[in-house]
Amino acid sequence: MHVEQEGVKFVIGICVPDSCSSRDITTMATLDLLKYRGTSFLESLPSFVIRNETIPVVVETFCSRGLFPADTFAIISLCLSGLFIILPIIASIYTALLNFKASSSFEQCKTIILQRKHRAPELEKPAGKSNFPSEEEYGNEKKHTCIDRVLKSFAIQENFPAVTTVNPQNQEYPCLNGIRVLSLLWIISGHTSQLASVFNIDNSFEWKSKVLEKPLYFYTLSGPVYLGVDSFFFLSGFLGAKSFLILTENSGQEVTLTMAMSYIYKRLRRLQPLHLASIPISIGLISLVKWGAFWELPKHQWDSCRRVWWANALLITNFVSVSDSCTGWAWYLSTDFQFHLTTPLVIFLYVRAKRVMFAVVTMTLAACIITSTLLSYFLKLSIRYPRGESQSRMNYWVEYYTKPYCRYGPFVVGMILAIMFATKQCPYIKNRAQAILGWMSALVIMVTVITLAFVLDDTPSSYSIMAALYQGLHRTLWAVALGLILVLCHEGYGGHLNTMLSCGTWSFLSKISYACYLTHPIIIIMYCGLQEALFHYQDINMLYLFIGHSTLTFIVGLLLTVLVERPFQRLMRL
Known part of the structure; x- marks a missing residue:
């Protein structure tokens, strides 16, 4: 409730059942039905604040219910906020997998698996097969490289050390x-x-x-x-x-x-x-x-x-x-x-x-x-x-x-x-x-x-x-x-x-x-x-x-x- 008495404005915040409307609260306050420990909400201000003995007036009443609806604006904001969390997590997982793939442990596992696989005779290979990547494969490799760089930009393990590392000499x-x-x-x-x-x-x-x-x-x-x-x-x-x-x-x-x-x-x-x-x-x-x-x-x-x-x-x-x-x-x-x-x-x-x-x-x-x-x-x-x-x-x-x-x-x-x-x-x-x-x-x-x-x-x-x-x-x-x-x-x-x-x-x-x-x-x-x-x-x-x-x-x-x-x-x- 926004209350005013002789130009002095103040605010009273109260909790009421959600069935009450703003008009109900204004009416109840005017009828002196709202009190706190026996004192009316519209009690006059002390004499050192105001000059004349007047009664406070309720200017307007607001209810906080429904002030922040989940509309399109709020939903877009929530989605963007979630994206700022989800994208670094996905990028971190992706970067961790790439790092593991490039590690020596992964190479050892890959060597063992390849040794156990049955190798086809060299004669069974197509005669005209080139050892160089095709144009399509090169394009895919370049595409993957761009994606790698974008995702690595959001990887937590790439950014956290750069922020926390201290080097006063530089x-x-x-x-x-x-x-x-x-x-x-x-x-x-x-x-x-x-x-x-x-x-x-x-x-x-x-x-x-x-x-x-x-x-x-x-x-x-x-x-x-x-x-x-x-x-x-x-x-x-x-x-x-x-x-x-x-x-x-x-x-x-x-x-x-x-x-x-x-x-x-x-x-x-x-x-x-x-x-x-x-x-x-x-x-x-x-x-x-x-x-x-x-x-x-x-x-x-x-x-x-x-x-x-x-x-x-x-x-x-x-x-x-x-x-x-x-x-x-x-x-x-x-x-x-x-x-x-x-x-x-x-x-x-x-x-x-x-x-x-x-x-x-x-x-x-x-x-x-x-x-x-x-x-x-x-x-x-x-x-x-x-x-x-x-x-x-x-x-x-x-x-x-x-x-x-x-x-x-x-x-x-x-x-x-x-x-x-x-x-x-x-x-x-x-x-x-x-x-x-x-x-x-x-x-x-x-x-x-x-x-x-x-x-x-x-x-x-x-x-x-x-x-x-x-x-x-x-x-x-x-x-x-x-x-x-x-x-x-x-x-x-x-x-x-x-x-x-x-x-x-x-x-x-x-x-x-x-x-x-x-x-x-x-x-x-x-x-x-x-x-x-x-x-x-x-x-x-x-x-x-x-x-x-x-x-x-x-x-x-x-x-x-x-x-x-x-x-x-x-x-x-x-």
């Missing part, structure tokens, strides 16, 4: 693995807290007073509104520019249209197979689960995927359907891909005219900062976490948070750092004093970015220009701090932190991080939606919830990497 920047995985864990922590607080926390006032107001809890929401995502943008810009620079070196310092198209195709090949596979998997799970009172978010996903799945396929969800997107967290993929479209142009300008390139990049970065600042000032956007009226929160996510012209800064920092590494003739850090200064600068920037989010006044009634400037600058500054850490670690001044970030465990988890990013919101949504009682916020409860979500996310991420991501990448290389 990695030029091993500390990036630690930054990537820690950023992912930070994002999982933010979504764990955010989704639980929105749907099923019974002490939301305590959660808001702690998590949203105290700097000590910056880890709970992944910093001031998901700085972990900006870490990913920085890494993507750095690795993307580095990859394209290698292409230019191999081609003799030339940037051609063919190279640019090849780069973009490789990026699509990296993103889309698992991204598009996650849609039927999520829809299949939603259709199978028996949802309780917290069904609104799964239903939103269900309806949105029916209408705007094509936006995910075209990687334009951050412009087309931000508020009603299919797998809303996939906005990052669209924004990241749009950033990568600019990488060939930047490297082209760098190869042809370095000064022009730096001028264009500087103006673009300045435009990004100015745009973010102006949007924040006129829309009065929060800097710690979107709160206030629903329209204000929607403006934050739709007009600022998901738009590429507001998030381009960290990606640019990554590209510039990759170019600096490609052109350096000597180390940037020449002595211990410079290393200490670099570490102090990086730490000061990070602490300042987090602290100012809780110091600056961003209330709508007294919104300051400093809050708007912070909104325009802080994500780029965060990327600058990460760049300093990368330089220090790469040039041998990382110390124990570099040892920790370069640990082999991060290398393994980094390989499955993309699948983990796509699946962890589904796991959190399912957990919230299956609850039959409200969740009581405590630090220890949230910590255990985070550990559980993270562990299950890494397990599912490993399965999807082995069963879907890596097989399709190998298949697209054939």
Whole structure:
């Protein structure tokens, strides 16, 4: 039941016999027949919430029965999800048989069987028989070879070792693995807290007073509104520019249209197979689960995927359907891909005219900062976490948070750092004093970015220009701090932190991080939606919830990497 009293809206979830209709529940609530421990469901809110003594009104009532019908859309999603499991199993069995056939044990058995068979005299053979395979046999052999390669692409025994094998010697920047995985864990922590607080926390006032107001809890929401995502943008810009620079070196310092198209195709090949596979998997799970009172978010996903799945396929969800997107967290993929479209142009300008390139990049970065600042000032956007009226929160996510012209800064920092590494003739850090200064600068920037989010006044009634400037600058500054850490670690001044970030465990988890990013919101949504009682916020409860979500996310991420991501990448290389 959606209930409202003097503009304050709240939701009441109840379990009733399936013979009751939504109209019956509305009528019973209006007649004060529905009570919990003697208290009416339409009891007035406390005086500190509302000003006047009015009676709550039932706005609308929904029944979760029949919300997720097994129609054509759901059946297709379930079939595709089943195919992602069945095909690797069949391919694994087929590959195992081929491996056994090629083994020495099989050859020994074959020799024994042939020795026991009666051999016909040589004269009985047809005189004109050729020892070479016929054209038909050659065609069959070629056909079987193609099938072998396709099936081996999905074989678990072919993909699992490639994912789990760790070889730090082949990695030029091993500390990036630690930054990537820690950023992912930070994002999982933010979504764990955010989704639980929105749907099923019974002490939301305590959660808001702690998590949203105290700097000590910056880890709970992944910093001031998901700085972990900006870490990913920085890494993507750095690795993307580095990859394209290698292409230019191999081609003799030339940037051609063919190279640019090849780069973009490789990026699509990296993103889309698992991204598009996650849609039927999520829809299949939603259709199978028996949802309780917290069904609104799964239903939103269900309806949105029916209408705007094509936006995910075209990687334009951050412009087309931000508020009603299919797998809303996939906005990052669209924004990241749009950033990568600019990488060939930047490297082209760098190869042809370095000064022009730096001028264009500087103006673009300045435009990004100015745009973010102006949007924040006129829309009065929060800097710690979107709160206030629903329209204000929607403006934050739709007009600022998901738009590429507001998030381009960290990606640019990554590209510039990759170019600096490609052109350096000597180390940037020449002595211990410079290393200490670099570490102090990086730490000061990070602490300042987090602290100012809780110091600056961003209330709508007294919104300051400093809050708007912070909104325009802080994500780029965060990327600058990460760049300093990368330089220090790469040039041998990382110390124990570099040892920790370069640990082999991060290398393994980094390989499955993309699948983990796509699946962890589904796991959190399912957990919230299956609850039959409200969740009581405590630090220890949230910590255990985070550990559980993270562990299950890494397990599912490993399965999807082995069963879907890596097989399709190998298949697209054939």
